[in-house]
Amino acid sequence: MDAFLLGLSNGVVCISYCAPVLVPYLLGQGSGVLANLGIVARFLLGRLAGYLAFSVLAFTFHTTLPASVAARSLIMGSTYIILSVLLVFYGLRNRTSSPACAARGSGPFLLKAGRLWPALAPAILGLLTGLTICPPFLLAFAAAVEKTTLTGSVVFFVLFFCGTSVFFLPIPLVGSLKRLSVLSTVGKLAAGIIGLYYFYAGLILLLGVIKYP
Amino acid sequence: MPDNPSIGPHATTMTNLRAALTSLPMMLMTFVILSGGKLTHDPRHLFALVATFCFLNTLFFLMVKTGRTDRWRAILFTVFAVAFVISFISHYVEARGSMALSESEILECRTPFCHIVIPMTIIPLALTRTIIFPGTMTGVYAAIASMFIIWIGASLSLGRGFCAWGCFLGGWDDGFSRIMKRPIIKNIGKKWHYLSFAVLLAVALTSAAMLSPTYCEWLCPYKAVTEYVQVTSLTRLVQMIIFLTLFAGLVVILPLLAKRRIQCGLFCPFGAFQSFTNKISPFEVRVDKNLCVKCKKCITVCPTFSMSEESLDKGKARMTCIKCGKCIDNCPKGALSFHIKGTSLGDDRTAQRLLFLFPAFLFLSTMAGGNIQSAIVRIIGLFTTGSLLAH
Numbered sequence: 001m002d003a004f005l006l007g008l009s010n011g012v013v014c015i016s017y018c019a020p021v022l023v024p025y026l027l028g029q030g031s032g033v034l035a036n037l038g039i040v041a042r043f044l045l046g047r048l049a050g051y052l053a054f055s056v057l058a059f060t061f062h063t064t065l066p067a068s069v070a071a072r073s074l075i076m077g078s079t080y081i082i083l084s085v086l087l088v089f090y091g092l093r094n095r096t097s098s099p100a101c102a103a104r105g106s107g108p109f110l111l112k113a114g115r116l117w118p119a120l121a122p123a124i125l126g127l128l129t130g131l132t133i134c135p136p137f138l139l140a141f142a143a144a145v146e147k148t149t150l151t152g153s154v155v156f157f158v159l160f161f162c163g164t165s166v167f168f169l170p171i172p173l174v175g176s177l178k179r180l181s182v183l184s185t186v187g188k189l190a191a192g193i194i195g196l197y198y199f200y201a202g203l204i205l206l207l208g209v210i211k212y213p
Numbered sequence: 214m215p216d217n218p219s220i221g222p223h224a225t226t227m228t229n230l231r232a233a234l235t236s237l238p239m240m241l242m243t244f245v246i247l248s249g250g251k252l253t254h255d256p257r258h259l260f261a262l263v264a265t266f267c268f269l270n271t272l273f274f275l276m277v278k279t280g281r282t283d284r285w286r287a288i289l290f291t292v293f294a295v296a297f298v299i300s301f302i303s304h305y306v307e308a309r310g311s312m313a314l315s316e317s318e319i320l321e322c323r324t325p326f327c328h329i330v331i332p333m334t335i336i337p338l339a340l341t342r343t344i345i346f347p348g349t350m351t352g353v354y355a356a357i358a359s360m361f362i363i364w365i366g367a368s369l370s371l372g373r374g375f376c377a378w379g380c381f382l383g384g385w386d387d388g389f390s391r392i393m394k395r396p397i398i399k400n401i402g403k404k405w406h407y408l409s410f411a412v413l414l415a416v417a418l419t420s421a422a423m424l425s426p427t428y429c430e431w432l433c434p435y436k437a438v439t440e441y442v443q444v445t446s447l448t449r450l451v452q453m454i455i456f457l458t459l460f461a462g463l464v465v466i467l468p469l470l471a472k473r474r475i476q477c478g479l480f481c482p483f484g485a486f487q488s489f490t491n492k493i494s495p496f497e498v499r500v501d502k503n504l505c506v507k508c509k510k511c512i513t514v515c516p517t518f519s520m521s522e523e524s525l526d527k528g529k530a531r532m533t534c535i536k537c538g539k540c541i542d543n544c545p546k547g548a549l550s551f552h553i554k555g556t557s558l559g560d561d562r563t564a565q566r567l568l569f570l571f572p573a574f575l576f577l578s579t580m581a582g583g584n585i586q587s588a589i590v591r592i593i594g595l596f597t598t599g600s601l602l603a604h
Contacts, residue, residue, distance in 0.1 A: 190415045
């Protein structure tokens with residue numbers, strides 16, 4: 001459930017930053033709601049592929065962690081705290097663009113891809129957004145590292161993907177994007193608040209190490 | 214819409230008479246509500262009844278006579294919040310011997326339900342058909358069902374007016390926001406105007422994920438003046454520190470410095486949620502663009518940041534408007550007014566204002582009346598017996 005929750009909190013931000021790039025392209029290609037749905041589905045599959053790649057990476061990282069509970073708690077607690085501070089900072093800063101979003105600024109590439117492989121372009125676009133290294137994503141990565149099996153890590157990222165994807169579903173129906181800036185502000189602030197929760201979770205892990213070394 | 218000071222004594226008498234006649238239905242209704250249809254013989258309760266009745270109806274009379282809304286509403290609203298805390302705390306100390314809730318009382322579902330929890334309960338209610346709050350549905354003080362019924366009725370009629378005419382906690386930040394003559398913090402960045410929506414999103418998601426009311430557990434500043442969970446662990450201690458810090462910051466210090474309702478306007482998730490009910494309420498605050506000179510006084514005084522240059526261009530307040538009437542009271546040109554949706558802006562503004570004031574004030578009187586009476590009885594008890602408690 002944590003993964004889905006984190007995905008939901010990240011999804012608002014993701015959609016608000018990436019949609020101004022994605023939606024004109026997606027809607028420009030489609031000729032109706034059904035056609036747009038097809039494009040969005042391919043786009044989401046691309047995102048899923050990106051996330052699955054990260055789930056394998058998270059498990060690989062997990063296997064390199066030391067075996068002792070205290071050492072793991074120390075590493076994970078510190079990681080949570082660092083990343084949650086980053087998430088809170090990310091929620092509070094005033095910048096209106098997200099340099100971390102891989103899909104942003106990829107307009108020329110997309111135009112080329114759209115001409116060469118029109119059917120694959122949405123999936124490539126999805127893959128690029130799936131590879132976005134923004135703070136909520138890093139926090140999800142840190143949480144996935146805690147999973148002890150590859151399946152657990154994959155399930156975590158699939159749930160994270162489901163959470164972020166909720167916000168993409170209405171896209172074929174969305175005609176007006178004028179409120180996206182407000183959505184972006186609300187999403188970032190909400191991500192900051194969720195970051196406070198993870199800060200607390202990290203703190204509890206570290207306190208546990210101090211109390212029971 | 215202030216009084217004209219140059220009118221003669223005859224006209225003043227006529228104005229008073231007209232205001233008294235207009236207030237008569239309110240007097241009857243408040244009497245029935247406050248007395249419950251029967252007069253008590255206990256002198257303390259009788260005094261409390263008469264004092265509350267006079268207090269409420271004097272304020273309503275002044276609202277009608279002077280044409281000002283917020284000036285008189287704020288007095289009642291603040292007194293209500295203080296009276297609520299006196300009454301609530303005394304009641305719970307009598308019932309369980311402490312302001313603190315024990316773990317066993319939570320497990321036995323004896324936690325009083327508050328309207329702020331409503332947005333957190335809706336998603337889990339839809340998904341699991343469970344109310345994620347350790348309270349009782351019916352029959353006792355602050356039961357879940359009664360609060361839902363009050364909320365639905367108020368939302369349909371007043372929309373977010375609930376936050377200025379019904380919230381039993383909002384009078385705290387409203388009161389503190391009126392103490393300073395001039396604000397020290399004048400500019401609050403526009404992005405913060407959306408913070409309450411972010412809090413709503415965060416607590417709705419976390420409550421749905423954890424199946425517990427996360428705002429009540431972690432973020433509610435009013436826990437500092439109502440009930441809180443006994444400090445039995447580090448987590449409970451952290452929660453208590455958060456409650457006290459948020460109360461000091463959002464309800465006392467920032468409203469004092471900014472002269473705005475910071476908790477209500479920038480943080481409360483219920484307020485953000487309630488903003489959507491403004492879409493179904495028949496009442497709204499409108500700007501007559503022909504009269505507006507864009508002096509921006511309304512933007513400066515709005516306690517919940519619901520007036521902006523954009524809203525002046527659109528001719529109406531933002532969806533977060535709590536219909537307190539402060540902007541209307543302060544407009545030097547009388548360009549703002551309470552308006553009933555579907556009618557023309559040129560229609561009788563006094564009649565439209567009264568059509569709003571009657572349900573709004575009656576709702577506030579219904580919510581406040583019992584608490585003010587109870588607080589008066591307890592304060593008399595404090596002077597006569599040395600204790601706020603009945604036993």
